[in-house]
Each structure stands twice: as C-alpha cells, then as structure tokens.
Amino acid sequence: MSVRKLTASLLTSLAMLGAIAIGNAQEHVPPADPFAFEPDFQWFRPVTDMDLADMKPKKRANTGWFATYDRLALYASRPELDDLTSAETKLDLGWGNRYEIGYMLPDVEHGWMFTYTNLHGPSAYDTVIRERLNRTNEGDLLPYGSKDGVVGPPFGAIVPAGDGNVLQYNVRQYWVQDALNVLEYDSFELNKHWRMEPYHYGGILEPFVGFRWSRLNDYNVRQDYRTTLDGSLLSDLILGDDYERLLTDSTITENDVLAGQVGFRYIKFRDRFTFSADFRAFTGGSLQCAKTQQTVDTTVYDGNGIGSEVSFELVDKTTPVYTRNEEFVIGFDIRGEMAYQLTKSIKLRGGFQVIDFATGIWRGGPPQGPSNLLIGGDSDQDVVMVGGTFGIELNR
Template sequence: MSVRKLTASLITTLAMLGAMALGNAQEHVPPADPFAFDPDFQWFRPVTNMDLADMKPSKRANHGWFATYDRLALYTSRPELNNGQSAETKLDQGWGHRYELGYMLPDVDHGWAFTYTNLGGPNANDTVVRERLNRLNEDDLLDYGSKEGIVGPPFGAIVPAGDGNNLGYNQRLYFVNDSLNVADFNSYELNKTWRMEPYHYGGIMEPLIGFRWARFNDYNISQEYTSTKDGTIVIPDPVPPAQEALGEDYETFFSDEAITENELLAGQIGFRYTKFRDRFTYSADFRVFTGVNLQCARSYTQTDTTVYDGDGIGDEVNFELTQKSKTLYQRNEEFAIGFDIRGELAYQLTRSIKIRGGFQLIDLATGIWRGGPVSPFNSLEGGDQNQDVVMVGGTFGLELNR
C-alpha cells in the first residue's frame, strides 16, 4: 500500500471516530446556545402560602439575575474639630439610596453582586439671617397701576441681578452660615459570593469576599457679615488712602471654606444569612473592610464688599468688590478600618417581588479626615486626620428576582 493511500485511510478513520464521539457527546450533553434566553418576566404572578410552604429554602433563594433598591434615612455623626467644642455624639439626618445587582448561578450556587450606596447629606448649618445695608431694592417690586400699593414678587429684570432682592423674600438679605455637619458619602462594592447548603431549620449562609471603593466628602464653612451701619466696621479718621474709594457706607461678607475628600480603597469580607418563614424573609448582612484612605483637603477664603451711596432703604449699589485667596491644598494617607451591618425583613408580594424594611449601620472606624486644615487666614479650626464616622438609620425598598 502506498504512503498516499495509507495517509488517506488514516484521515478517514480519524474523521469517522471524531464524528462518532461528537454524536455521543451531543446525545448526552446537548450543545449550549449562548443566545437562548427565556426571561419569563411574570413578576406580578400571584403566589400563595401553599406555594411557598412546598418550596425548599434553596429554591426560594435568589437564582439567576436579581436586583434590589432601598431608600435610606441615615443619621451621621458630627466631626471632631480642634476648637475643643466638638459634638461628635450628635447625629444629623441625610437621605440616600442603595442599589444592588447580582447574578447567582443556579447549578453551582455561587455568583457576583455589585452594590452602590449614596448618602446626600447631612446638611446641618447654624444660620443667621442678616439684613443688608440698604435692606430693600424698590425697583425690584412691581406696581401694576390698577392696584394700590407696591406688590411682588416681581418678574422684571434687575441688572446686575446681584442688586435685586432675594427671590421669595422681597428683601436684601445675607444668610450667614457656620457648618455643623455637612457631608456626602458614596460607596461601590463588587463581591464574589458563595451559597452554602441550608441548615437544619432552613437558614442559608452566603460568605462573600470583594472590593470596596468609598468616597466621603466633608464640607466646613465659617462666614461673617460686617457693615458700617451696625458698628462692626469702624472708619478711622483720617481715612487711609486705600479705603477712600469705599466711602462711608459699605458692607463685607466673609467666607472661609474647606473641602476634605476621603478616597477609601479597601478589600472586604463578610457574609449574608437568610431565613424564610411563610411569606417573610429574614436577612442579616455583615461586612468588614480595611485599606488605605487617600485624603486631600483644599481651603480658601473669599470676601465680597458692597459699596452704597447711602445706608437707607432703596439706596443704590455703587459697585462690588470680590477678593479670593489662593486655594491651599494638603494631602495625607491613613490606614482605615470599617464595617457595614444590615438587617431586613421582607414580605413576598408576588412570585418575584418583595417589599422590605430594615436598618443599616456603616462605621468608618478609623482613618477619616473631617474639618479640613487649620485656616491660616481666619476662623476655621480644622480637624483630626484620623477620625471615625458613624452612619445609622432605617431603610425601605423592593427586591426583584425573576
């Protein structure tokens, strides 16, 4: 037999063996179609107590895609400042949101989950309302002719707009603020989860390990209003040449501000425990995280001076001066530790939808900078670079699992 015929015979035999093996494999393990997708979006299909009683805990747990949304009402602790009068045990409320999107493989009981949490606030300030030196711009009020007197609020244009009355007040006012507790919080989590076999009484434990990127921004502001009318500005005699242009009727609004940014990069571990009873689902989450906190604070001052042609109602604004200092930056790094505890009770409304309520406690136990640096210009006291922040409160939301 020639080499050519032997080679052709060998190739034919291998092709037949391959086809037989492929046929056997397809008979026992059909090939998966990556585009086959049966969403079954019957989220509102009714469910009965009997349906739930007949389902094992492993079948009631989330499988495939699942999503949750919760509205947060969390109270945040105040910063520790260097003035010796900090009230860090006081809590101020802020509102936020928590979103979670995950996928749990149905056959092997492990998957991934992404969680985003944000808290807008608190926004607690000590505010004093001060009338400005001319206290009213009469040109910013309308006289409709047919009606007696002057009425408002106006819709006409005042140029420049800063010379007009405060919208909604029909007066010229300054709101002088001293911050008590102003902050916002954002957190991004990506976790790998595993689902263990249910315990004897139906509880399910899900360990997790993942990564958290959190940002906590703190805002600190101190403001002051002075004018020649209330005696807080005293014009010397003789008047210095640099002050002659201001005349005898003017006011200043001073603002000293610091913004402190905390960027936390941390690894985390934890678990979620779930237990089903009739239509109710009890769940508890615990996560502890640790990593580095990259801190950056910037501070500046700004002074707005308004010069008038008198100190009574309706006196005109001659001109305004705005002076802003150079922005100062300061950076630091700290080792940070924190934990996140959640507890929830959910009620099964339909086959795929639950409503739930609970609580959440986030404790950034170490490594947080609040209050910014000590101001070299005026009144900011600054804060410790290694503080803690506690955020605790209630949650209410929905859970969806198709």
C-alpha cells in the first residue's frame, strides 16, 4: 500500500471515530446553553393583535432570558412599642424598587428566577422646631463687603459652620424629632421554576421552590431639647448661665431573615393583556441585633439674645450597647399584576403587592434605652407592607 493510500485511510478512520465520539457526547450535553443565544435586539418591533392571536399560550410565555423592573409604593405598619406613643394600626408610605431576572429553558420548561426588592422608608417622625438660645447669628446675614469686615454668604462662611444660621431659614434652630415609623427593607430571592402544560382556557401554572434572605432595619429615635432660658437646665459652675443641650437616644435594630419558601405563579393571556398572580409562603429564622446609644450635644453661649456668640460646643456619645436575639419567622408574599404588550419584547405593567412577616421581627430595640427617653418594643412582632407597583417587562 502506498503512503498516499495509507494516509487517506487513516484520515477516513479518524473522521469516522470523531463523528462517533461527537454523536455519543451529544447524548450527555445540556439541551441548551443559557449563554449561547443570538438576540435580534428588535425589542421595539411592532406587534399586531393578529400576531398575538395566532400564538399559543405556551409560545407567549417568557423563554430564554427575561427581566422586569417595578417601582413600589408600599405602606408599612408601625412598630409596637411598650408605651402609649405606638400606633401599630397606622400605615406610612415608603418607596422602593423590585428587579427580577430569569432564564427559562424553552424545551424542558424549567428555569431559575432571581428577585431583589428594596423599600426605602417610610420615614415618619413627630417633629417640633425649637429656636436655639441665640436665635440668630447676625454675622451670617451680612452681605459681602460690609464695613465691619465680616463676610457672609454666598462669598464667605461662618467658621465653624455649625455656628451659622440654618440654610434658607436665617435662624438657628433644632428639629427635635421622635421616630414614629422608620425602616429599610431589602430582600434577595432565588427560586427554581417549573412550567406546567397550559390549561384548557390557556392559563399556565408555574410552581417554584427557593430561598429568601431578607433584612429589615428599624430605627427608633427620641430627642429632648433643654436650655437654661426655659428653666429645664440650671446654671452650672463651669458651663455658666447660658447653655443648651440636645439629648438623642437612638436604637438601630437589624433583622436578618433566612428562610425557605414555596409558591406558584399563574399566568393568563388575553389579547394584548397578560394577567399574573404570585403567591409565596416562607418560614425560617430571624437573627436580630439591636445597637443602642445616646448622644449629648451641649452648646455654651456668652449670652442668651440675638447676636450672642458661641463660646464652645461639647458633643459626648456613650459606648454603644449591643443586644442579640433569635426568633422564628413565618410569612407570605402576594403579587397581582396586569401587563400590556407594547412591542415585540416590551410590556408595561401595574399591580399590587402584599408582604407580611407574621412573626419574628424586632422593632424599637430593647424595652429600656440609655435614658427614660427611649422606649423599645417586643422582639416578636409582625410587619405588613402593602401597596401598588408599576413597571416594565423585557423578554428577548
């Protein structure tokens, strides 16, 4: 056999072996690679009612990569404190966001969904404005080029800045605040979804199971303003006859909720509209930590009238006290939405959401703070957040 024929025979054998190996390997590869897709980026291509009418519900459901964004306006319940100032039946408004990104395999009808939700607020305070002892810093009102050489805003500044008037008010004052309902909420979810076969009238059910990590931070603040002018402070041998004091007791209570959850999503298509409902129930543990601290701000003056100068200011802060606790948590999350098919890949949608932590949330901090100002709450409370949502959905 010549060298040329031998070489041709070897190449043919190698090609056959490679084909067999590739065929065997294809039996074990995933049905689809989530990162190997060819998007056409025609998100804004118009879509007609006829296009949607000809599509079966299974074809209209999200496949491949998809994402949503919603703006949240949720009312949150107030904390249950151990005094008469609490009003847990009241609700206060807070604003937040919800982001979702998911991937659904088109052939085997299962995939993953990641959800991040945050709520900034509510930030409800009971506020009283108190004028400070010298009421107005006259030097802060002088225009540029005054004869006495003192330069006021906007080309100069009072040094230190804390001795100047409150910007836009032209007086020196404190906003003495007591917190009524102040919290921040963040939640991370990862769920495994399964898409069932459409029902007779086109509805699709997607059961899912997943994990949820939520953090709810509650802020409890009480302030008290005292001065020698109204008799709430007495003359001091060192501080003198004219001084004021602002006491601030504060507690930051963190609740880290680690929970497993189960739920379902139901989707129904009708013309350009998509109706959906989500329900998830979760249970787990709440790791709680409360940080309590007091700040005392004392300002000493050389008099008690307009134009009195600040002699010096003393700020004292106590050592923070940490308290830890653990509680059992159970709750649910309900969402309902209606979306309108605007273009080929974009939907506008609106709806509502209810988040209920039925047990295991600590608000207000320990029952007794560093002074009689701060009254805390129980470590096993409930929190309800309810309101509306509005957003956009993108499916490639």
